[in-house]
Amino acid sequence: MLFRDQIDFVRQHVKRNRMRVFTTILATTMGCAFLIVLASIAFGLQESLKNDILSDSAVTKIEVYGNDEKGIDQKAVKAIPNVQALVETTQFNEPLTANVKLENRSGSGEMVFTNFKEQQKAKIKLSAGTYPTKADEIIVGYNLGQNLLTKKEEQSAKEEGKKEEKNNKGYQHSLLGKTISLSFTLENEEEHTKVRQYKIVGIGEKPSKEWAMDTSIQISDAMKSNILNDYNGIVDKKVQEKDFYNVSYNAYATDMEAVKGVLKKLKAMNLSVYSVTEQLDQLNVFFLALKVGLIFVGTIAVLIASIGIFNTMTMAVTERTREIGVMKAIGAGPKLIQRLFIMESAYIGVLGTVIAIIISYIISFLANLALPKILDAVISDGGIEEAGIRFSTIPWELVVIASLISIGVAVLSGWRPARKATKIDVIQALHQE
Amino acid sequence: MIHIQNVSHTFTIGKKGSEKKIPVLKNISFEVAKGEIISIVGKSGSGKSTLLNAVAGFLKPEEGSIIIQGKETTTLTESEYAIFRSENIGFIFQNFQLMPGLTAFENIELPLKIQGIDKHRRFEIVNKIIRKVGLETVFDHYPNELSGGQQQRVCIARALITNPPIILADEPTGNLDSETEQEILQLIALLNESMDITFIIITHDEEVANIAHRKFLMHDGVLKEVVQHAV
Numbered sequence: 001m002l003f004r005d006q007i008d009f010v011r012q013h014v015k016r017n018r019m020r021v022f023t024t025i026l027a028t029t030m031g032c033a034f035l036i037v038l039a040s041i042a043f044g045l046q047e048s049l050k051n052d053i054l055s056d057s058a059v060t061k062i063e064v065y066g067n068d069e070k071g072i073d074q075k076a077v078k079a080i081p082n083v084q085a086l087v088e089t090t091q092f093n094e095p096l097t098a099n100v101k102l103e104n105r106s107g108s109g110e111m112v113f114t115n116f117k118e119q120q121k122a123k124i125k126l127s128a129g130t131y132p133t134k135a136d137e138i139i140v141g142y143n144l145g146q147n148l149l150t151k152k153e154e155q156s157a158k159e160e161g162k163k164e165e166k167n168n169k170g171y172q173h174s175l176l177g178k179t180i181s182l183s184f185t186l187e188n189e190e191e192h193t194k195v196r197q198y199k200i201v202g203i204g205e206k207p208s209k210e211w212a213m214d215t216s217i218q219i220s221d222a223m224k225s226n227i228l229n230d231y232n233g234i235v236d237k238k239v240q241e242k243d244f245y246n247v248s249y250n251a252y253a254t255d256m257e258a259v260k261g262v263l264k265k266l267k268a269m270n271l272s273v274y275s276v277t278e279q280l281d282q283l284n285v286f287f288l289a290l291k292v293g294l295i296f297v298g299t300i301a302v303l304i305a306s307i308g309i310f311n312t313m314t315m316a317v318t319e320r321t322r323e324i325g326v327m328k329a330i331g332a333g334p335k336l337i338q339r340l341f342i343m344e345s346a347y348i349g350v351l352g353t354v355i356a357i358i359i360s361y362i363i364s365f366l367a368n369l370a371l372p373k374i375l376d377a378v379i380s381d382g383g384i385e386e387a388g389i390r391f392s393t394i395p396w397e398l399v400v401i402a403s404l405i406s407i408g409v410a411v412l413s414g415w416r417p418a419r420k421a422t423k424i425d426v427i428q429a430l431h432q433e
Numbered sequence: 434m435i436h437i438q439n440v441s442h443t444f445t446i447g448k449k450g451s452e453k454k455i456p457v458l459k460n461i462s463f464e465v466a467k468g469e470i471i472s473i474v475g476k477s478g479s480g481k482s483t484l485l486n487a488v489a490g491f492l493k494p495e496e497g498s499i500i501i502q503g504k505e506t507t508t509l510t511e512s513e514y515a516i517f518r519s520e521n522i523g524f525i526f527q528n529f530q531l532m533p534g535l536t537a538f539e540n541i542e543l544p545l546k547i548q549g550i551d552k553h554r555r556f557e558i559v560n561k562i563i564r565k566v567g568l569e570t571v572f573d574h575y576p577n578e579l580s581g582g583q584q585q586r587v588c589i590a591r592a593l594i595t596n597p598p599i600i601l602a603d604e605p606t607g608n609l610d611s612e613t614e615q616e617i618l619q620l621i622a623l624l625n626e627s628m629d630i631t632f633i634i635i636t637h638d639e640e641v642a643n644i645a646h647r648k649f650l651m652h653d654g655v656l657k658e659v660v661q662h663a664v
């Protein structure tokens with residue numbers, strides 16, 4: 001029998017029992033859609049968390065910590081293959097506030113000393129400008145301008161409270177090319193260090209999250225000793241450089257794939273390391289387990305639906321006993337009979353699955369649209385909508401897995417009835433009315 | 434064409450321990466030549482249908498051999514027999530056995546579909562047969578929209594459609610009135626003559642026996658040829 005004719009044949013039979021087949025397809029659809037939607041939660045949350053982690057910092061970044069007094073052998077780290085840069089960043093150990101002045105505005109930022117050459121090698125992007133080449137050139141965070149307020153603005157911000165914070169836009173123009181004055185004060189004290197002038201030549205990238213603020217002030221390592229001297233000028237007890245500063249290192253791998261190998265080498269050098277990729281690995285293992293678990297639970301729903309398919313097919317075989325007898329008498333072999341019935345249950349499975357996939361996408365879409373709003377309304381300080389969390393994602397892999405499961409189960413549950421059909425005795429079948 | 438040798442068959446009924454054995458075919462041997470019509474008559478329950486089912490391969494006789502077209506059929510598997518049947522044997526049933534969901538045309542077409550013949554070829558072949566059996570006006574009717582005689586014509590057309598050399602008929606006119614019966618018998622005689630098809634026809638009816646070239650009598654599982662004396 002030609003495949004086309006087989007399909008026609010199956011279609012004809014399906015049409016004759018429209019109601020029964022329809023309800024069976026409905027059950028299959030519900031089972032399969034349940035499976036997809038349930039598992040889509042794991043896929044959605046994983047994606048949300050992954051995006052969250054990845055947007056937080058570069059994937060190629062590896063934080064490196066020395067385990068003993070000696071610290072880090074920078075040359076050795078840079079010599080590791082696929083390490084393209086080792087950026088040294090330095091922060092104050094003391095609670096110093098960086099006071100920024102620009103025109104009639106003032107504010108504060110987070111001070112960091114860094115090696116711009118290495119940053120450039122690490123290909124850390126800027127939103128505007130270039131990397132500094134001179135000691136008095138700096139890079140500032142994307143949001144530093146917002147922190148620079150006039151006296152009046154500061155006053156109104158204090159009065160109206162935190163709620164109005166957003167309305168205060170601070171310095172509206174680009175900071176690029178501007179020269180700021182910078183000095184430092186100890187917490188709760190008036191006296192400040194020598195005021196130095198810096199030229200802003202670069203602006204950092206915009207933070208990936210809406211609510212995040214980057215108000216950093218990056219200054220060349222070359223300034224470290226000068227600023228230490230400034231500080232020692234205002235305090236009674238002089239401090240050493242190694243006590244004043246806190247140095248940390250970030251190695252940058254050439255690409256994400258190279259990170260694993262670099263981590264291994266660093267660990268072998270008896271260094272402590274941290275990379276988001278490690279966090280991602282753990283996350284992936286956790287979500288793999290969750291996905292398998294949810295798909296398993298969803299499969300139970302599909303199995304329940306398969307009981308319906310089994311019943312429908314068994315009834316179909318019983319009802320058509322005489323017709324099967326005639327088919328055999330006029331030349332149909334057992335293989336053809338079996339195939340026709342398996343195709344019929346596969347037809348139910350395929351149709352149910354296709355409808356389920358469509359419905360699942362709709363449900364997933366609506367859930368992502370409505371759930372954050374509902375949760376935000378229920379939870380007072382939600383912010384879920386802003387955070388951009390996806391509750392449900394249906395990647396093609398999930399569609400393939402779910403289709404294989406539900407069509408496979410449909411075919412399996414039609415298998416026994418189909419076998420039964422092949423065993424029908426022609427003589428007895430032809431005696432039936 | 435058909436050689437049947439020492440075929441015996443016994444049905445066993447009842448539960449284990451208290452089974453009853455019913456010998457239905459007892460050492461039956463006969464031969465049918467190409468283009469022959471033979472009729473088998475006999476009392477109800479004498480084993481006529483059982484013999485025909487054995488020839489058709491629906492039932493494997495316990496003993497004996499059935500050779501059709503030079504092929505021993507008692508050792509064929511079900512799948513092998515299905516192919517053999519679709520190439521060599523057509524069936525005419527007492528109660529027509531048409532598919533209720535298919536039109537006359539589609540019923541006749543079905544064996545060709547099973548053989549995997551494409552739509553265009555099927556259309557040609559079926560139309561030819563429809564003309565031959567005289568169903569031109571009702572080919573698009575469903576079985577419940579056809580008279581008994583018309584249904585039997587559909588059944589005959591379906592048996593003929595694959596052009597088999599042998600047609601087996603179990604009481605082909607048993608459900609028809611005598612006038613229709615005559616038409617069907619004439620059709621069978623015509624087909625036999627024009628297409629050289631071999632017929633084995635089981636019947637209660639003397640009329641049917643009249644178109645047969647040879648006549649057999651089944652009695653309690655024993656088959657005997659009825660020798661017709663020249664007048």
Ligand SMILES: Nc1ncnc2c1ncn2[C@@H]1O[C@H](COP(=O)(O)OP(=O)(O)OP(=O)(O)O)[C@@H](O)[C@H]1O
Pocket residue numbers: 444445446455457475476477478479480481482483484
């Ligand atoms: N599957 C079976 N199991 C047990 N006994 C059977 C079976 N089929 C037929 N018989 C018995 O075999 C005998 C012959 O049956 P068969 O159908 O061949 O008779 P028949 O000559 O065709 O009768 P009729 O003219 O009424 O159609 C009967 O006694 C019947 O009861």
Ligand SMILES: [Mg+2]
Pocket residue numbers: 481482483603
């Ligand atoms: Mg009979």
